[in-house]
Amino acid sequence: MRFIPLILTIALVAALHTRWANKPAFGMLFSPQHGFWQHAEPVGLHDDQHLNFPTLKGRSEVWLDERMVPHIFAEQESDAYFIQGYLHARDRLWQMELQTMAAAGRLCEILGPGMLDYDRRQRRIGMVYAAEQTVKEMEKDTATNMQADAYTAGINAYIRSLRPRDYPLEYKLLGYGPEPWNKLKTALLLKYMSYDLAYNNNDLEYTNARHLFSKADFDRMYPDFTDSLDPIIPQGTAFPPPAAPAIPPPDSLLAAAYHFAPDHPDPDNGSNNWAVAGSKTRSGAPIICNDPHLGLSLPSLWYEMQIHTPNMNVYGVSLPGAPGIIIGFNDHMGWAVTNGSEDVLDYYSMQFRNGKEEYLFNGAYRKADLRLEKIKIRGGKTFVDTVAYTVWGPVMYDDSYKGPGFLSVRWKAHDASNELLTFNRLNHARNYEDYLEAIATYTCPAQNFIYAGKDGNIGIWHNGQYPKRWKDQGKFVMPGADSTFAWQGYIPFEENPHIYNPAEGFVSSANQHPTDSTYPYHMIGEYDLFRGKRINQQLRGMHGITPEDMMKLQNDNTNLFAVTAIPLIMDHLDPVNFKTDAQRKCMQWLFAWDGEANPDSEAATVFNMLWEELENQVWTDDLVRDSLALKIPQSKTMLLWLLRDTAMHFVDNIHTPEKETLSQLVQRSFDSVAQRISHMGNNVALGTARGTDIRHLTRSIPAFSRMGLPTGGGQHIVNATKKTHGPSWRMVVELGTETKAYGIYPGGQSGNPGSAFYDNMVDDWVDGKYYSLNIYDQQSQPAHLRGKIFFEPGE
Template identity: 60%
Template sequence: MRIIPAILSAAATLAIVYALNTRWGSIPAMGAFFSPQHGFWKSAEDVDLDLNGDVSLPHLDDVVNVWYDERRVPHISAKNERDAFYVQGYLHAKDRLWQMELQAFASAGRLSEILGKSMLDYDRFKRREGMIYAAENALKASEADPTCKRIMDAYTEGVNDYIATLKSVDLPLEYKLLGYKPEAWNNLKTCLLLKYMSLDLAGSAYDIENTNALKLFGWDDFHKMYPSFTDSLDPIIPVGTQFPVPTAKAVAPPDSVILKDALLMAFKEEHPDPDNGSNNWAVSGSKTKSGVPILCNDPHLGLNLPALWYEVQISAGDLNVYGVSIPGAPGVIIGFNKNMGWAVTNGMEDVKDYYRMQFKEGTNTYLYNGSYREADLRVEAIKVKGQPTYYDTIAYTVFGPVTYDKNFPVKNAQQGPIAMRWKAHDASKELLTFYRLNHAKDYDDYLEALKVYSCPAQNFIYAGRDGDIGIWHNGQYPLRWKDQGQFIMPGTDSTYAWQGYIPREELPHIKNPGRGFVSSANQHPTDATYPYNFIADYDLYRGMRINRELRKMDQITPQDMMALQNDNTNLFAQTAIPLFKKNIDSSHFNMQQKTYWDQMSQWDCISDADSHAATIFYLMWDYFENNIWGDDLDHKNVALRMPQSKTTLLWLLADSSMKYVDDRRTETVETLPMMVQRAFDSTLNRVIPLDSARRLAWGRFRGTDIRHMTRALPAFSRMHLNTGGGQHIVNATKQTHGPSWRMVVQMSNPVEAYGIYPGGQSGNPGSKYYDNAVNDWVDGRYYSLRFIDPGAKTQPDMKFKTNFIPANQPQ
C-alpha cells in the first residue's frame, strides 16, 4: 500500500506545479516567483552590497566616476557630457529597466503584448489618441537639433549596453513573472515617456461633457456650473498687475462655437486625474533668514512603486546639476545647480479640442473648406499575447486623428467621426528646455530655456544665487475666442481651427515682485483683466493658503518651508462648515448625533492623520454634493461631469435657493436645510460603524496606497499608510495620489537643499532601497541632498565609488 502515499504525493506535486504556472485572475503565474534559480530570492539584493569597484563599458570615451551616498543616489562625475548621459542611461536601466519599458509600452499602446487581451481597448485608445504619432513628431524635431540628438543617443547607448549584460537569470523580477524579455531601447521610447507626461498633465478635455451640459442646462447655467473665474481669486500673477495691450486676437465666427445639432454622447471618456498638479514657490532674500532666495516644489502625481522619480547628480565640464530625473530620459527635470534652481507646477490648460468630421459615405475623404480631402490612413498593428495581431485603421485629418468613429466605440456610431486636435501631437523638443535649465547660470539663461518649451504647459519658477526670483506660465497656448474649445466644434472648415498661439512674451509672468515671493498651486494664472482666454479647471484653496502664509512670514528658513509643504489646513472646510452650521438645526439632536456634529462643527479644520472630524466632514460634503447634483446629472448613457466642489460651495454661499438644490426625482421641493440634514443623516450611518471599528481617524479611513505598477502584487506595494492632508490642502496627499517629490533649496554658497520622494532608488522589490523613504515621507521628514564638488579628491559624505572604464582601456 506504499503506492498510495506516492500517488497522493505526486498528485499534490502536480497540483502545485499547475497552480504555480497558472494565472489566477489578476495575479500572474507564480512559479517563476518562487523559483530558487530565477525568482524573487535570486532577485533579492544584499543590504550590504558593495558598490566599490570598476566596471568596463564598451562605449565610453573616458573614465567616469560615480559616487553613491547612503541612499544609493548616484553622483556622476564625467569629463564630457556624452559620457555623463551615457552612464545616466546605464544607471537608469540598472535600477529601473522594467519600469522604463512598461511606461514606454503604456504610452505606445503596447500593453496587450505583455498583459494580453484585457488591455486591447486601452491600447486601441492610446493609438487613436495618437501617442506614437506625437512621439514620432517629437523625435523628428529632437533629432534635428544637434544637442538633443547628442544627449539622447548617448543615453540610449548606455541603456542598451546595460541590457546587453543581462542573462535570463538576471532579469528584473517582473519580466520573469510576466514572461517576457526587454527589447532594445531607442530614442523614440524616450520621446514616448515625455509624451506620456503630456498625456498625464495636458491630456484632459471635457468637450464632450460640456457639449452635453450646454444642451441640457443652457448658456447661463453652464457658465455658473463651469466658470473660468471665481470671486475669491488669488491668481499666480497678483491681482492688479497691468498687462500689455494684446498684439494678437482670435476672430470668432458669426454664429456659434458648437454644433447646433449636437447629439448627446452615449459614452464616457476617461480622463487623467484632475488633481495632477503641484505646489511651487520661491521667496526672495528680503524674506529669508539667510538673505538668499529659497525655492520649493512638490509635484502632485499618481503614486506608484517603483517611484516615478530617480534622484541623481550629473557633472561634466561646466554642467553640475542635482535633482530628479525620469527613468527613460536624460538630464534632470526638477532641480538646481550652484547658480539657480527651478521648479514646476502644471499649467492645467486644455490644449485638446474635438471636431466632428463629415466623411463621404464609403470613402476616406472628408469635407473641408468646400472640397473633399483624402485622409491619411494609418494601420496600427497591435500585438496581443496569446492572440492574433489586431489591426486598427485610423484616419488622420487636418486636425489630427479620428479618435472616435463607428469602430471605436460602437456606441458612438450615430454621432459621426470625431477628430482630435492636441498640442502634444506637434513637433517639439521639451528635452532641450530641461538641458538648458540644467546648465542655466542666471535669469536670462532660464528665459532662453523656456523659449523652446511647448507642452504640457507648466508654471516654471526661478530662484537664483544672484537674488532674482520669477515665474512664467509657460507653454504654447492656442489663441482662442471666448468659449472656443469648450465644446465639440464643426470640422468642415477652418473657421473653428486654432488661429495661432498667444505670443510667448505676452504669457503671464512676473519677476522680483514687491511682495517678496512668487508661487503657483494650479490656480488661475491671472485676474480677469488678462486679455487672452484660457480653458481649465483651476484649483483655488491651496494657492490661497500658500499665499496667506508667505505674506505674513519673515526670517524664513528651509525648515519653515518644509512645514508649509506639509501643512494640513483645510481652507475649503473652513468655508463649507459655516454653510452647514447655518442650514441645520442641531438643537433637536440626540446625544449620539450631537457628539459627531460637535466634532465636525467645532473642528480646527486641520486634516491631520488622527483627525476624526476630517473624516466626518469629507463624508458629509460627499453626500451633500451628490445630493445636490445627482438628479441633474443622472442621464443614462450621457457623458456629464460634476461641477468642481469650490464652484458648488461658492454658488450656494451666494444663492442658497439656487434651483439645483431641489431633487427633481421627488415630489417634495427640497431646500438647502433639508439637503444639509439629509447629508448629515447619511454621514451618521457611515460614521457610527467606522468609529466602532476604530477606523474613523482620517489616516485610517482614507490613508494612502502606493501600489506596485502591476496592481496585481500587493506584497510589492505599500498599503494603508497613515497620512494626513488631501484635496484643497497644501499637503495634497490622497489615497493613491500626492506629493511625488518634495524639494526645498536655499540658494546659498554652498547650496543647502533637502528633498524626499515616496519610494527609493531601486526598482527591485527585493532591495532595501526599493521603498526605504516611504515611512519618512509619510512622517514629513526630508533628507539632506548632498550636492558634492565633483573635483574634490575625497568625498567624505559618500559611501561607495564605482569607476566606469572604457572597455579598450587597461584596468
C-alpha cells in the first residue's frame, strides 16, 4: 500500500505533461518552480535595474511612475526604440504574438483545428501578402527602417533573456513558447488594424438586395446621404471641381445569389475626436480630445508611455508590437484620429479554367499566381490551401471555400504602404506644416486626423488614399474580366476633405459623413450621425471651455437617437392596450425618460430592446430569404425614413394577407419587450442588463477578465460603451505654455494577470475618471517613482 502514493504521483506527472484531445499539457502551468504562481508581482517600489546590451549606442534611463507608465530618456533615438521594444515585450509579449498570429492566420498552431476556418479566411484576405509589401516600404525609408530594426532588436533581447519558467502565463496555459520577433510581425499588426477599421464592405449583400428591390427602394434603404446631415466638413463648404472625375462603363450589374456574407468587423469600430481653438477655451490655449472606440480586452490594446530624445519628446499610447506613439502629443502639438469608415474593398467575379490555373481578363486567359498557404494544426496534419492571386488581388472565395464561383478581392490594404512613417513624422512634428507632411504619406485605413498646436492652430483632414470611383462603384460585385471596372486612380491628397481654423472655433469627427453631397468625388461607407450631431451641438454652445468640460463631454450619455425616436414611438402606442403591470411600467419609464443612458436607467434598456424588436418587425420578412446574404439598413436610415413616411411600404409584412401599420408593429414590439422585462426582475437598469465585459484575449478565462461592469452609454452616444466594445483610450490635452494632459484606458500597463497593474485603471474608467499624464523632464526628478531601469552599451 505504501507504493500507491508514489504510483499516483508518477501518473499525475505523466498526465500533466501529456496533451489530451488537443488540450495543452498542464505540467508547466502547475509546476511549483515554473507555474502560474511565479507570476505574482510586488505592489510596492521596485529596485533599480541596470541592463547592458551590445547594440545600444548610448546611455538611457527609464522612469516608472505610479501607474507603471515608462518614461524613456535616451541619448540616441535608435536606443529609445530598442527600449520601447524591450518594455513592450516585458509587459505584453504574449498579447503581441497572439495578435500577429491571428493576423497571419496561424491560430491553429496553438489552438487546434477549431480555428481552421478563421485561419483560411486570414490567408485568403491576403494579410501576410499585404504585410510583406509594407515591410518593403519600411525598409526603403531610412527613418522607419532604423525604427523597426531597433524595436525588433529590443523585443528579441527580452525574449532571449527568458527561461521557460519566465514565460508569460498564457504560454504555460496553452503549452507553447514565444518565437523571435521580426519586422513582418510589426507589419502584420498594422495590417490587422487595417482589417479592423477598413474592411467595411457590403458588396455581396448589396448585390443581392439590388436584384430583389427596385433601385428607388435600394437607394432609400442604403442611401449615400441622410437627412439631418452634420458632416465633418461643415455643410456649404465650397469644393473645387475634380481634375479628372471617374467615368462609368456601361451598366453590367451581375446576376448573382450569394448565400454567405463575409465576416465583418464591429460596425461601431470608430471614435470621437475634436479640437477647440483658444478663442473658445478659458485658458486661451487649444484643447484636443480623442477616444477611439474598439473592442475591449485584457490586456488592453494600448500601452501608455513617454519617449524623450534630443529631437523628440512625445507622450501618448502605443500599440504593443509597433514602435512609436500612435495617438498623443509632443512639446509642440497634438494629434487625434478617428476611423474614416470608407469602403476601400471591392469584389470582382472571375472566370477561371483548369481549376485555379488561369483566369479571363480583357479577352485573354492569364496565369494566376498560386500561393500555397500551409496551415499548421496543433494535434493534426498541416492543411494546404491554394490561393490564386489575380490582377485585382487574392481570390477570397472559390469552389473550395464558400463558393460556388470565384470572387477576387481588391483591397487598398494590399497596396505597398508605410503607415509607420506617418506616425514617426507626427511624433516629431512641430507645426501644421509638419503635420501635413506626415499625413500625406498615409494610405490605409482611412482616418480623420485632427491637429492642434501650441501655435494656436487647429485643423482636420479626412485622410487616406481613396479610390476614384463613379457613383455606386464598390457597392456591387463587378465583372473581373473587364479592366474598365478598375479604380481610376485616387483622389489627390490636397483634395481630401479638410478644414483649417474654421470660424466656428472647433473641428470634430465621430465617424459621420465627411462632407455634404456637393463634394465632387464619390465616397461610400457606413457613417454614424447622432454622435457627431451631439458633439457639435455641445461645442457650438460652449465658451470658456476647460479640460474638465471636455472630460464631461467624452462621458456624455445623452442618446440623441432615442430622443429623436421616442416621440415617434409614443405616437403609435395606445395606453388602452396596456393590460399588464410590466406594460404600464415600461411606458412610465419611457414617458419620464430624459434620454440619458446612465447605468441606473431602466428606460435606456427598454428603449434599446424596443428599437431592436421594431427593426426586426419591419425588416425580417423582407430580408430573410432562402439564406441569401442581405443587410438590414442602418438604424438611422429607418428612423429618418419613418419620420418622413410612417406608411413606408416595408412596414407591411409580405407573408401575411393583412396590411400591417406602423402602429401595429410598434405595439407588437412594445408588448414583446414588456414581457421580457417582466422576467428580468430588478435587473432592468442598463448597467446591469447590458453592462460591459472586458474579456481576456482568449475569450475563455473569466478569472483573467472583468465582467459585468456597470456602464452607461451605448450606440449613437458620445460615450459609445457597449457590451464588449467602447472607448479604448480617453485623452484630453490642453496645449498651453505648460501642457496639461489627462487620459485613461480600461486596463493596466501589465499583461500579467498576477500584477496589480493588470487592470488597475478599469474601475476609474467605468466611473469616468482621468489621470494626469506625467510629462517628465529628466532635469527634475519627481518624488513618486516606482523604480528606474538603466540601459547601457556593453555585454
